[in-house]
Amino acid sequence: MNKEEILKKVSKSEDRLVVAKVLDKFYLAEKTGKVTVTDFLDPRMQNVVSACLNSSDIDNFLFYGGYEGAERAVVVFCPRNMPIDYEPDLIGFFKVLKICLMSRGSVSHRDYLGSLMGLGIKREKIGDILIKDEHCLVIVENDVADYIKYNLEKVGNIKVELDYVGLDSLQAREQKVKEIRTTVASLRLDSVASAGFGMSRSKVQEYIRAERVNLNWETTTNLKKSVKEGDLISIRGKGRVLVQEIGGTTKKDRISIYLKKFI
Known part of the structure; x- marks a missing residue:
């Protein structure tokens, strides 16, 4: 084809x-x-x-x-002559930068990303940004690594120092989760998001109309879109909610749901 x-x-x-x-x-x-x-x-x-x-x-x-x-x-x-379970050597394609804060301050994921993109780096050149206490680890493509290392001087208003570390320094981020067991009138996106994010349906609807709500990573403006188990709802700047489980209907004809909000 x-x-x-x-x-x-x-x-x-x-x-x-x-x-x-x-x-x-x-x-x-x-x-x-x-x-x-x-x-x-x-x-x-x-x-x-x-x-x-x-x-x-x-x-x-x-x-x-x-x-x-x-x-x-x-x-x-991988070329056809290599088995798909072959693990190629990818060290030459990527580098991991450790960005250390030189003074204490409140620095978010958005701050790190904004400073990197402020150098003119395209988002697709940057992988995950893993934030630790006084530093972060970021995986970047090899062709932009040195440029970032020698040109990134601040994150927000805080001076930083950068150095390379091994790929083995990367590890899954620790996700803090708030469990929410509640009921909703329907499985409409605005209804479930309202329960998960603890805000009124009218406010959620505002975010949906403003294209700030993603369902399974895709922006939607459909207020009535139905959600199902395993769906991930995110609101820009507000976090993410996973629809972990959808239960039965209560005596008051409401639907039981179990959500996980990543905080």
Whole structure:
């Protein structure tokens, strides 16, 4: 199947551009017989790419984010003569930067990301940002690593120092979770999000209309969209809620749900 036929399966034009770049890496791996790696993709785009490749009988790929459970990941294409369970040497493609704060202060994920992108670095060149007490670890593509190391001087108003550490320094972030067991009138997105984020339905509806709400990493403006077990709801700047379990109906004809809010 050629590239044009594969791209016809992708409905959104902006997604099609990303998938086209991914396919270029696939064809390069086939042509050269060498491992190729794409830029970083967010979880929604990983789903789009995975569905597209699988439906096209392309199976010699894997997703890699630097550590198990990484949110952002690249697509790694292995040549056909390599078994898919082969673990390619990816050290030459990535580096891990340790960004140390030189004084105490409140620094968020948004601050670190904003400072990195303030250098002109594209988001797709940056993987996960793992925040520790007085530093963070960030996995970046090799071609931007030195530029970041020698040009990033501040995060927010705090001076920083940078150094390289090994990929083995990366580990899954510790997620703090608030468990919520409640009932809702329906499984509409606005109703479940209202319960999960502890805000009124009218406020949630405002966020949905403003395109600040994602369902499974995809922005939606459909207030009535139904949610199901395993769905992830996020509101920009407010966090994420996982629909862990949907139970039965109560005597008052409400639906029992079990949510996990990541804090």
